[in-house]
Structures are given as C-alpha cells and as structure tokens.
Amino acid sequence: MTDYFEVHSRDGAARIGELRLSEPLWTPALVDDVLADAGSLWPEEREVPDGDESALTVLPHRAFPGGTPGEVSEAFAVEYPDVEYPSAAVVAPDTAADATAANADAYVLSNAQELAGHARAFVTAVVRTREAIPADTALHLPGVATPANVATLAYAGVDLVDTDLAVVKGTQGRYLAADGEYFLEDLTDLPCACPACQQSVETFDREACETHNVNALRAALGTVRERIRSGRLRDYIEGQARHEQWLTGVFRRLDQQYGYLEQRTPVLRRAEMAATSDDTLRRVEIQRFAERVTGRYRCRFDNPLVLVPCSARKPYSESQSHGQFHDAIQFRAHTVSMTSPIGVVPQELELTYPAQHYDAAVTGHWSASEIEFVADVLEAYLRRNGYPRIVAHVPDEGYREICETVEERLDLDFEYTVRDHPTTGDSLSNLASTLSTELKYGKRERQHNTLRAIADYQFGDGAGDALFEELRVESRYPKLRAHDADGEQLAALVPEYGLLSLTLAGARRWVDSDAPTKRVEIDAFVPHGSVLAPGVVDADDSIRVGDEVVIEGPSAFAVGRAEMSGPEMAESTRGIASRVRHVEET
Amino acid sequence: MSKPSPEVYEQGRGMDAHNQAMREIRARKDRTYDPREPTRVWLDEDNTPDGVYDSLTIILNTGGCRWARAGGCTMCGYVAESVEGGTVAHEDLMTQVQTCLDHERENAEDPAGQVKIYTSGSFLDEREIPVETRQSIAETFADRDRIVVESLPDFVDREKIADFTDRGLATDVAVGLETATDRVRRDCVNKYFGFAEFERAAADAREAGAGVKAYLLMKPPFLSESEAIADMKRSIGRCADVAGCHTVSMNPCNVQRHTMVEDLFHADGYRPPWLWSVADVLESTADEDVIVVSDPVGHGSDRGPHNCGDCDDRVQRAIKDFDLRQEAAVFEQVSCACERTWEAVVERERTYSMPLAR
Numbered sequence: 001m002t003d004y005f006e007v008h009s010r011d012g013a014a015r016i017g018e019l020r021l022s023e024p025l026w027t028p029a030l031v032d033d034v035l036a037d038a039g040s041l042w043p044e045e046r047e048v049p050d051g052d053e054s055a056l057t058v059l060p061h062r063a064f065p066g067g068t069p070g071e072v073s074e075a076f077a078v079e080y081p082d083v084e085y086p087s088a089a090v091v092a093p094d095t096a097a098d099a100t101a102a103n104a105d106a107y108v109l110s111n112a113q114e115l116a117g118h119a120r121a122f123v124t125a126v127v128r129t130r131e132a133i134p135a136d137t138a139l140h141l142p143g144v145a146t147p148a149n150v151a152t153l154a155y156a157g158v159d160l161v162d163t164d165l166a167v168v169k170g171t172q173g174r175y176l177a178a179d180g181e182y183f184l185e186d187l188t189d190l191p192c193a194c195p196a197c198q199q200s201v202e203t204f205d206r207e208a209c210e211t212h213n214v215n216a217l218r219a220a221l222g223t224v225r226e227r228i229r230s231g232r233l234r235d236y237i238e239g240q241a242r243h244e245q246w247l248t249g250v251f252r253r254l255d256q257q258y259g260y261l262e263q264r265t266p267v268l269r270r271a272e273m274a275a276t277s278d279d280t281l282r283r284v285e286i287q288r289f290a291e292r293v294t295g296r297y298r299c300r301f302d303n304p305l306v307l308v309p310c311s312a313r314k315p316y317s318e319s320q321s322h323g324q325f326h327d328a329i330q331f332r333a334h335t336v337s338m339t340s341p342i343g344v345v346p347q348e349l350e351l352t353y354p355a356q357h358y359d360a361a362v363t364g365h366w367s368a369s370e371i372e373f374v375a376d377v378l379e380a381y382l383r384r385n386g387y388p389r390i391v392a393h394v395p396d397e398g399y400r401e402i403c404e405t406v407e408e409r410l411d412l413d414f415e416y417t418v419r420d421h422p423t424t425g426d427s428l429s430n431l432a433s434t435l436s437t438e439l440k441y442g443k444r445e446r447q448h449n450t451l452r453a454i455a456d457y458q459f460g461d462g463a464g465d466a467l468f469e470e471l472r473v474e475s476r477y478p479k480l481r482a483h484d485a486d487g488e489q490l491a492a493l494v495p496e497y498g499l500l501s502l503t504l505a506g507a508r509r510w511v512d513s514d515a516p517t518k519r520v521e522i523d524a525f526v527p528h529g530s531v532l533a534p535g536v537v538d539a540d541d542s543i544r545v546g547d548e549v550v551i552e553g554p555s556a557f558a559v560g561r562a563e564m565s566g567p568e569m570a571e572s573t574r575g576i577a578s579r580v581r582h583v584e585e586t
Numbered sequence: 587m588s589k590p591s592p593e594v595y596e597q598g599r600g601m602d603a604h605n606q607a608m609r610e611i612r613a614r615k616d617r618t619y620d621p622r623e624p625t626r627v628w629l630d631e632d633n634t635p636d637g638v639y640d641s642l643t644i645i646l647n648t649g650g651c652r653w654a655r656a657g658g659c660t661m662c663g664y665v666a667e668s669v670e671g672g673t674v675a676h677e678d679l680m681t682q683v684q685t686c687l688d689h690e691r692e693n694a695e696d697p698a699g700q701v702k703i704y705t706s707g708s709f710l711d712e713r714e715i716p717v718e719t720r721q722s723i724a725e726t727f728a729d730r731d732r733i734v735v736e737s738l739p740d741f742v743d744r745e746k747i748a749d750f751t752d753r754g755l756a757t758d759v760a761v762g763l764e765t766a767t768d769r770v771r772r773d774c775v776n777k778y779f780g781f782a783e784f785e786r787a788a789a790d791a792r793e794a795g796a797g798v799k800a801y802l803l804m805k806p807p808f809l810s811e812s813e814a815i816a817d818m819k820r821s822i823g824r825c826a827d828v829a830g831c832h833t834v835s836m837n838p839c840n841v842q843r844h845t846m847v848e849d850l851f852h853a854d855g856y857r858p859p860w861l862w863s864v865a866d867v868l869e870s871t872a873d874e875d876v877i878v879v880s881d882p883v884g885h886g887s888d889r890g891p892h893n894c895g896d897c898d899d900r901v902q903r904a905i906k907d908f909d910l911r912q913e914a915a916v917f918e919q920v921s922c923a924c925e926r927t928w929e930a931v932v933e934r935e936r937t938y939s940m941p942l943a944r
Contacts, residue, residue, distance in 0.1 A: 040937045042808045043770050043817055063938035065808070067853030069610075069846065075603030076773065090938045110938040113854040143939030164934045168943050171927040172894075206926065 002136045004053075004086035004105040005159075006574040010545055010564075011228040012284070013130065013157035013254070013264045017138060019105070021086055022053045028154040028224050030217065031056065031140060032162050035088075041078060051085035056106060059083070061090035066114025070094065080104060088140060093125040096132035106138035106160060116144035119249025123156065127260050130157045135568040136533065136575055147178045147216040148240075152247040154224045155237050156254060157264075166217045170210030178220050179243045184209055192216060231266070234283060235274040255282040262288065263565050266545035268353040268497040275360040280341045281373050285354045290343040290373075294380035296461045297346060300449040301334040304389035304438060306431070307378075307414075309399055309422060310339030314356040315478075317347070321423050325393065328431040331446070332438035333391065336381075338399055340370040343377030348453035351478055351498030366398030375402045379409055391415045393431050395422055447473040451482050451493065451500070455515075458499050458548070463515035467491075467506070482506070500548070504582045507550050507559035518543045518562070520569060520578055522553035527580045533564070533572035540566045549578055558583035604776035605657025608846055612654070615844045619647055621674040624682040625664070625706065627689045632700060633879055633910050634732060635797065635832045636756060639700040644686045648714040649673045651707030653738070653778065659764075660776050660807050663842025664706040676719045683726060700732040704760070710737035710746050721749055728753040734799060736760040739779055739787035747794035757796040758833070761787060764803040765817055766824035774806040785828055792830035799833040800825045804867065804880075804891075805859035806839060807847050810935045811928075814859055818867045826876035833877040838864050838891035840884040851889070857941035858884075858891045861901040862928040865917045868905065872914040879909040888944070894924035 004020045019025040021034055036055040039046050046060040059080050064073040073092055080089045080102035088106035089099045096107060109115075109129055115122040130139060138159035145153060145161035146169070153161060169176055173184040177191060184206070190197040194215035196208045227233040234251075241247035254261055265284040273285065280286060299305075306329055311319030316337050317326070329335060335347040345355045382390075392403045392414040400416070407414045417431045448471050452464025459467065467490065472483040478495035490506035493499075502510060511517050521537040531551055543549055543566030551558040560580040562569070569577040619625070625645040632641045651658060674682075690697060703723065707714050715723075727733055733755045742759055750757040763784050764775045771777045788798040802821050805814035818836060825834050838859045841851045850856035864880050871878050882905060884890025886898030893901060900920045907916045927943055935942040 037936060040808075040810070040813065042774055042937060043767060043813050045769070058938075061938065063808070063936070063940075065850055065853075065855030065937070065940060067846075067850035067855040069603070069607035069849065071603040071606050072600075072846075075599045108938050111853070111855060112939065113941060142936065143934075143942050162939075164930075164939060164942055167934065168927055168930050171930050172924075172943070206923065210930075 002103065002105050002134060002573050003084075004056075005136060005138045007136055007564075007568075007572075008575070009229060010264060010266065011231050011233045012155065012261055014154045014224070014228045014233050015157075015159065016225060016228050017159050019056060019086070019138060019160075021055065026225065027138060027159040028150070028221055028228075029160065030145075030163055030221065031160040032164075035162070048081050048083065051083060051087065053085055056086045056088050057083070058088045058090060058108060059102070059104070061108075061110075063090050063110035064092040064095065066111040068092065068111075088138075091129065091133075093128040093132075096129045100133055104137065106140055107133050108140045108142055112141045112144045115141075116149070117246050119246045119253050122246075122250055123253040123257060126156045126158065127254075127257050131260070134571050134573075135564070136572040145217060146181070147176045147213070147220040148180050148244055149247055150217060150220045151178075151224050151227070151233065151237055152241050152250050154221075154228070155233055155241075156250060161217075161221075163214045163217060166213035167210050170213040171206055173206050173209060174213075175209055176213045176216050178216070178223075178240060194219070231269040231271040232274075235276075238274075238277050238279050252279065252282075255279070258284070258287070263544070263567060268499055268546040269357065270496050271357065273354045273358040275341045275358045278367055278369050280358075281369060283341075286341050286343075289352075289354060290377045290380075292457050293344060293346065293349065294377060294384060296456050296463075297349065297453055298456055298461070298464075299334055299346060299385040299387075300452060300464075301441060301445070302388070303441060304333045304391055304435065305385075305387040306333040306335050306391045306393055306435070307344075307399075307403065308335055308337055308393050309395060310337045310342075310345070312359075312362060314358075315350040316345070317350060324423050324428055325431070328428045329435060330432070331440040331442075332435040334387070338374060338378065338394065338402065340366060340374055340398075343374050344381050346453065348450040349457060349498065351493075351495055352454060352457060353497040353499065356498065364397045366401075371398055371402055371405075374398075375405045375409075378402060379406045382406065382410055382412065389415065391417055391431070391434055393417045393422055393427070444473070447477065447480055450477070451480055451491070454493060454498065454500055455491075459510065459515045463513070466513035466515045467509050484509075499546075501561070501581060502548055502559045504557065504559055504584060507548075507557070507582075510548075511550055516542070518547050518549045518566070520549050520551045520562075520566075522551055522556070524554040526556040526585050527551060527558055527583055530563075530576045530580055531558075531560070531578045533569060533575050533577045536569045536572075536577050539569035539577070542566060543569065551578060551580060551583075555585060556583055557586050600773055601776060601778065604660060604846070608654075608657035608660065608776070611846060611849060612658075612844050621647060621649070621678040622681045622685075623647060624685055627686040629690065629694055629698065631910070632702075633833075633877055633912070634700065634758075635877065636732065638910055639732060640694070640696075640698040641700040641702050642686065642690050642694075642698040643702045643704070644683070645704045645706070646679060646682055646709075646715075647674060648679070648705040648707060650714075651705075652711065652713065654707065658776065660774065660846040661803065661839050661842065663845045663848070673713070676716055676722075679715065679719045680722060683723060687726075697730065699730060700734065701727045701730050702734040702736075702760070704736040708737040708741045709735040710741035710743075710759070712741075720746065724749045724753055724755070728755065730755065732756040732758070734758040734760050736762070738762065739783045742787035742790055744790055744794040747791055747796045751795045757791075757794075758799045759787070759791045759796055760799045760801055760835075762803075763800040763821075763825070764806065766802075766821035767817055770806060770809065770817055774808045775803060781824070788828050788830040796830075797833070798828070798831045799835060800828075800831050802834055802836045804836050804838045804864060807850050807856055808937060810937050810940050811860065811863060812932045812935065813937070815863050815867055815932065819870055822867070822871040822874055822876065822878055826874040831876065833879065836864070836867065836878060836880040838880065838882045838885075840882075840891065841889035854941070857944060858889065860928045860931070861885060861891050861893045861898060861905070862925055863932070864891060864905055865901060865908075865920075868908050869914045869917050872908075872912060877912060880905055881909070894922060894927070897922035897924060
C-alpha cells in the first residue's frame with residue numbers, strides 16, 4: 001500500500017504528484033525541508049525511527065554509490081521495514097525491485113552522481129528503476145538537480161530532488177540558470193530578477209550565489225509543474241534541454257525507449273503541441289498517430305484521392321486554403337492532408353489529436369528527416385488504401401518530392417494539378433477540372449465514414465464497422481452523434497480532440513463486437529464519477545490515459561475515460577484510475 | 587506496526603561478496619615485479635615518542651598480503667605491487683634491504699635514527715618474512731635507535747618483537763587498524779579482525795617492551811564526508827585509550843589501482859577526503875593523549891585527498907607542520923574560499939548522494 005503519495009496527473013513519464021504529509025507537497029518538488037534521514041547502516045546499527053506524518057523518513061539504509069560491484073550490493077542489501085508513516089527506501093537500479101516489499105512511498109536512487117551527465121546511463125537507470133517500483137510511488141534523485149536539468153529529470157520520471165548541488169555550486173561561484181551554468185567572475189550582468197540578484201554584480205558574492213541557485217531551481221520546478229499540468233512538458237524540453245548536450249541526449253534516448261514513454265503518454269490532450277524541431281517527429285503522439293492512420297484507419301470512400309498541403313489553421317477545413325480546395329473538389333474526392341510532423345491526415349481525422357493541436361514553424365523548407373518521415377507514412381498509407389485515381393494538389397517545396405518518391409516506390413501514377421502555388425486560380429481550376437467527371441458523395445456517406453474512421457483509429461482495425469453496423473447520425477459536424485437503427489445513442493464525437501465518447505449502449509456494442517475491448521475490472525461496487533485505483537481488480541495492459549474504457553464488476557457496468565494506463569491502474573493503490581461517464585447497476 | 591530490524595546483514599556474507607569482487611578487480615592487473623627490488627624506499631622525518639627523527643622508510647616486496655590474495659581490503663592496491671606467485675626468498679629479501687641501505691648512503695649524510703619497514707602485508711607473518719630474514723634484518727639495523735615494523739595484529743607476539751627489543755631497538759609495531767569501529771572495518775574496508783584483537787596485540791607489544799602505532803584510514807568507501815570525519819574522531823579517541831598505543835597515523839584514503847575504491851571512483855561513487863576534513867580531525871583531536879600525525883599521499887590530485895586545487899599545497903603544509911608540532915593553531919594560518927564548499931558538503935552529503943562535489 002502506498003499511503004502517502006498520489007499521482008494526480010500525467011504528462012508522459014512526468015507526473016504531478018502529492019506527497020501527502022501533514023502539509024502536502026506537490027511534486028516534482030524540492031524535498032529538502034521534509035526529508036528526515038534515519039541514517040546509514042554502513043557505519044552503525046540503527047533503530048527504525050518512530051517517524052510521523054510531518055516528514056518523509058528515509059529508512060535506515062545502506063547506499064550503493066556508482067561502481068558498487070553487484071555481489072556487494074546484493075550481499076549488503078537492506079530489507080526495509082514496512083512502516084506506517086511516510087517513508088522512503090534507498091535503492092540502486094538493480095536492488096529497487098527487491099525493495100518494494102516494504103511498500104515505501106518513495107525511493108531514493110543511490111547512484112545519481114554516476115548518472116547525471118551521462119545520457120545513456122541515466123535513461124537506463126531511471127527507466128529500470130521506474131519500472132521496478134510501483135507507479136504511485138515517488139522517485140527521488142538526490143544531489144544532482146540544477147535549474148538546467150530539472151525539467152529533463154522530471155520528464156524522465158523523477159518526482160523529488162533537492163537543493164544540495166545548487167548550494168554546493170553556489171559556494172564554488174557557479175551561477176546556475178535554466179540555460180546552464182556561468183562562472184560568477186565571468187558575469188557582467190545578473191541574468192535573473194530573484195531577490196538574491198537585486199544587487200550589482202560587483203557586490204554579488206558566493207553566498208548570494210547559493211541563494212540565487214536555490215531560487216532558480218525553485219522557479220525551474222514551478223515551470224516544470226505548470227508544464228506538466230498543461231500537458232506541454234515535451235514542447236518545453238525540446239527547446240530548453242538543448243542547452244546541455246547530455247539533456248538533449250536524455251530525451252532523444254527516451255524516445256528510443258518507446259514502450260516506456262508510450263505507456264505513459266495520453267491519447268488525447270486539449271493543449272496545443274509545438275512542432276518546432278526534428279525531435280518532434282519522434283514524439284509518441286506523432287508516432288502513434290502515424291501508426292494508427294497506417295495500421296487501423298481504412299478509407300471507405302470510392303472516390304479518387306486528393307493530396308493537399310496542410311494549413312496553419314486547424315482544423316484544416318476551417319482554413320482559407322482548404323476552403324478553396326473544398327470549393328474545387330466539391331465532394332468528388334477524398335481529401336488527405338500532407339503535413340510535417342504528422343504525416344498524412346485523412347479528412348475524417350482532421351479533429352483527432354494531435355492533428356488539430358500541433359503548430360509547426362512554417363518556413364517552406366523541409367528537412368531531410370521530415371521528408372523521409374512523411375514519405376514513409378504516405379507510402380504505408382497507400383499500401384493499405386487503394387484509390388482509383390491519385391491527384392496530388394501540392395506545391396513544389398517538399399511535398400512534390402515526397403509524392404514523387406512514393407509514386408516511384410509504389411509504381412503509381414499521380415496526377416499533379418498545381419502550377420506555381422495550390423491556391424492560385426490556375427491551380428484550383430485545374431484541380432476542379434481534373435475531378436469534374438467524378439461522382440459526388442453525399443452528406444450521409446461523409447458523416448458515416450467519419451464516425452467509422454474515428455472508431456477505427458480509436459478502437460482498432462475494423463472497429464468502425466463492428467461498432468456501427470447500422471448507423472444513424474444526428475446533429476451537425478463536428479458534433480456528430482452515432483445512433484443505432486432504433487435511435488439509441490451509441491457515441492458522440494468530441495470536437496475538441498476528435499475522438500468518440502461512448503454511451504452505455506455503445507459500450508455494450510463494443511464488448512459484444514470483435515474489436516478489442518479495453519476493460520477495467522472492479523470490485524463489487526457501483527462507481528459514481530470515478531473509479532479509484534484500490535477498487536481496480538485488473539486492467540488491460542493496453543489502456544492509456546484518455547482511452548475509452550469499459551468498467552465491469554459484479555455490481556456495475558460502466559463506461560468512462562481512463563486517467564491512468566492499464567498497468568498503473570493494476571499496480572496503484574491510490575489515485576483516480578478512470579472517470580465514469582455512465583454507469584448502471586447489474 | 588511491524589518493526590523488524592533493518593539489519594539483515596549476515597555475518598560472512600558481506601565479506602564473501604567483498605572478497606569475490608576484489609579478486610575479480612585484482613585479476614585485471616597484469617604487471618609483475620622483480621623479487622630483488624624493494625617496492626619503494628624513501629627518507630623522511632617523523633614525530634615519535636622520543637622526539638622528531640630522520641627515518642629510512644622501506645616497503646619490502648614480500649610476495650604480498652595473504653588477506654589480499656583472498657580478496658582483501660577494498661582500498662588497498664599494494665597487492666598489485668607484489669611479486670607474482672607467492673613467496674620471496676630470504677636472499678632476495680636481503681638484496682632488497684641492501685638496495686635500501688645503498689639508497690640511504692647515496693641520499694643522506696648520516697644513517698637515519700629510525701627505520702620503518704612495511705611490507706605489502708605483515709612483516710611479522712613468518713610466511714611472508716621468514717624467521718631467518720626477520721632476525722637478519724633486526725641485526726642489520728641493530729645500530730639504529732628506533733625501528734617500526736608493520737603487521738596485522740594476529741601476527742603480533744612477544745617472541746617476534748623480542749628480536750628487536752633484545753637488540754636495544756626502541757620498537758613500534760605499526761598496525762593497520764583503519765578504524766576503531768568494527769563495523770566500518772568489516773563492511774567498508776573488508777578487514778577481518780576486531781578492535782579487541784588490536785587491543786590484545788597492543789598489550790603483547792607492551793609486554794615485550796614495544797609500542798604500537800595505529801594506522802587509521804580516513805574515508806573508506808561507503809561513508810559520506812561527515813561520517814568519515816566522525817569515524818576518525820571517534821577512532822582516535824579510542825586508540826588514545828589503548829595502553830601502549832602512543833601514536834596514530836591517519837591516512838586519508840587515496841585511489842589505488844585495481845581496487846574497489848578505484849571502481850567506485852571511476853563511476854562517480856567515491857571521492858577521496860577533503861584536506862579540510864583531515865585538518866578538522868587533527869585540530870579537534872589535538873588534545874587527545876596520543877600523537878596524531880597524517881601524511882596525505884597524493885594530496886591535491888583527483889585520486890588523493892584534495893580541496894579545490896588552489897589551497898591544497900598550503901593545507902598539506904599545515905598538516906605536515908602539525909605532524910611535527912602537534913599544535914592545532916597551525917590550521918588558523920590557512921583559509922580558502924573552498925572551505926564553504928567543504929562545509930556544505932559536510933552538512934549535506936549522504937551516502938546516497940555522494941560525492942556532492944568533486
């Protein structure tokens with residue numbers, strides 16, 4: 001049982017947590033003031049302290065610093081007692097799994113000095129430790145936090161840090177900032193406005209530098225918490241971490257730990273996503289969208305394909321350029337937007353996270369990796385979806401190169417309709433005349449296909465047909481509602497993130513269908529509003545934050561939206577596992 | 587509330603692990619040594635109960651410490667400086683002694699009043715130094731005033747010491763006690779004897795008319811800076827209370843090749859002690875009824891005890907000054923901006939966050 005730590009929200013591996021002391025501490029945070037070290041067992045035997053709820057007690061420990069031979073850490077490992085007050089166990093990555101029996105609320109990693117500055121070792125150790133300890137426990141990385149690295153530490157899954165290194169650096173005349181470290185004697189300005197820096201650089205001494213460093217670390221942690229709350233830590237990291245090479249190395253190597261990040265990354269957000277670097281291409285959200293579009297989505301239109309460039313305005317259909325494309329196409333073709341960093345966006349998925357949420361820096365110039373990525377996605381898309389004709393209404397820069405690459409790879413013939421620029425009169429009339437002989441599809445077909453496409457994307461290949469066998473659509477795009485033949489509502493499209501929310505009838509359809517159901521098994525109670533983790537008996541591993549889930553137990557059948565991943569639900573003893581939208585007693 | 591003891595360390599298990607790890611680490615060394623060459627010889631000056639003496643200091647190459655062959659101490663690389671394969675013959679050992687005498691003759695005007703003989707293990711272990719050799723060496727140096735021989739306490743007995751005292755030499759047995767805390771000696775240093783054994787050896791030496799010099803190790807692995815300081819202060823106090831133990835030589839740990847300490851050091855898990863810590867211990871134990879000296883080896887380097895790089899030589903000089911004068915006031919003469927860093931480290935560093943500063 002984790003009694004004193006609860007995760008309230010998640011942004012990838014980073015979390016907003018609450019260390020539930022007599023005065024709660026919201027994490028990621030400095031733990032200095034609330035940490036009570038019961039001491040090391042290396043020099044002397046120690047009693048398990050009495051402890052209380054005012055502090056996080058570090059249980060008597062034997063720390064294994066970097067370089068400790070495996071047989072030594074194994075032989076000297078401490079069996080921690082299970083205590084009834086907030087407690088932390090000191091572990092090394094290799095001993096963490098064995099230490100979980102004591103149900104500590106937090107774990108202190110004893111080889112942090114070995115990890116800081118070394119991206120590969122850091123990522124390996126943090127991932128290994130995080131996976132060994134329960135999700136609803138805090139991870140403390142002592143003695144290494146700086147204003148520059150703390151965002152990346154949190155991004156990797158660290159919850160607690162301290163001021164020790166910041167103070168020590170201050171005593172050495174090293175002035176710390178979010179963009180790195182300055183030697184005090186080199187500074188002409190004090191690039192900060194904290195109270196310690198309210199003086200001239202001439203009078204600013206090392207004591208002031210210690211205070212400033214702590215202030216800067218506090219401020220950096222405030223930024224981290226706000227970024228996590230708004231679901232935008234990754235956007236920040238991609239920029240800020242670049243100030244130190246090893247931090248850039250950390251987030252890039254974490255991208256290669258796809259399983260670790262994917263499990264922790266929500267399937268939807270309302271927040272904007274900044275697409276400002278090549279690293280954005282490797283974000284889980286981007287990779288996941290491309291995977292689903294090329295592996296789950298299926299085009300249900302019989303019309304030709306028109307490839308168009310994306311627009312800055314989202315959703316695309318509300319942009320001026322896409323309005324012009326639409327006027328030319330007139331429902332005679334299926335429109336798919338090409339875009340970096342998303343890849344390809346079929347018109348039915350233009351609302352679906354992150355298609356309407358990303359914002360790229362548009363220069364007209366495409367990097368080689370962007371071209372490669374979008375070409376790969378388009379190729380995979382066209383392997384899965386056949387069209388009678390493919391019209392490429394794209395400008396020269398990047399787009400044309402991608403189209404020609406894919407055309408050649410798949411031995412297809414694209415018809416190119418742009419002269420000069422896609423929105424010139426010539427280009428648009430060329431597009432219109434190219435399609436003039438094609439038949440139009442109707443509003444009903446468009447709406448049905450949209451709902452089914454989103455169901456495919458959200459629930460799996462073929463789910464659109466399995467869930468919506470016979471379908472009646474009500475209301476207007478984008479607020480579409482899916483009803484069955486009898487008029488019972490099954491689902492609604494949520495315009496903010498382009499995914500479906502199910503009704504109880506929809507959930508029952510899902511359970512009865514061949515589409516893989518994401519199921520949360522609960523104890524015998526009827527949940528209202530939410531299901532808490534202790535009530536969860538088991539949960540599908542595939543559940544991600546934001547997923548629709550069916551909640552079932554001896555007393556209730558419900559549908560809701562997951563607040564935790566499946567593995568986190570199963571191993572947590574605190575926190576909200578899922579919101580409940582509709583419930584009925586059974 | 588369940589409240590089991592956190593102490594699950596099983597007697598022997600930790601030592602087996604240390605030994606296994608150390609054997610693997612030592613196996614990496616590939617150098618061998620000439621059995622006719624001493625490991626090292628130098629001339630220096632020492633504070634003794636009889637005043638300050640010029641010393642001829644010899645490290646004999648004896649084939650190595652038996653304990654080190656089993657694995658041995660976590661910080662000790664001297665086994666790597668021993669001959670391969672085992673014992674060194676009497677003739678070879680005497681050749682080494684002769685080399686040392688030649689060195690002295692070339693570098694000093696007069697023979698030193700004191701001779702200190704260390705080995706890579708125990709001078710009084712007869713499997714290392716045969717009886718014949720011990721007696722020949724005693725005879726060789728019978729004209730000096732004082733002799734110091736190094737030994738683990740197990741090998742200390744009256745008859746062996748009598749070889750020296752009977753020849754009129756004021757004799758000290760130097761014992762690598764490392765710390766008065768049995769737990770630290772066992773778990774951090776991986777040395778097998780207890781403080782009681784040291785007390786027994788001191789009593790035996792005293793009965794034979796000899797004295798004991800305790801060698802302490804400042805900052806073994808797995809201790810934070812503040813724990814290391816506290817352990818030394820406590821240890822010096824306990825040594826002072828042992829009858830016959832008239833001198834404590836506190837050696838700040840340095841990073842020797844092919845040791846566990848070196849592995850920790852390379853993985854940012856160990857930093858040798860600050861010279862400020864050495865000064866702090868000397869200063870605060872100056873009033874103890876025992877001579878306390880320290881000779882920081884490799885001072886100022888990353889692998890040796892060091893401060894910030896600017897003040898290392900000055901602090902080292904103060905320490906050497908203290909060795910001869912035993913006056914705490916010598917440390918009032920030195921200061922540096924890095925004292926504040928040291929203070930922060932002492933206050934903040936934990937075994938789970940060390941080293942906080944390099």
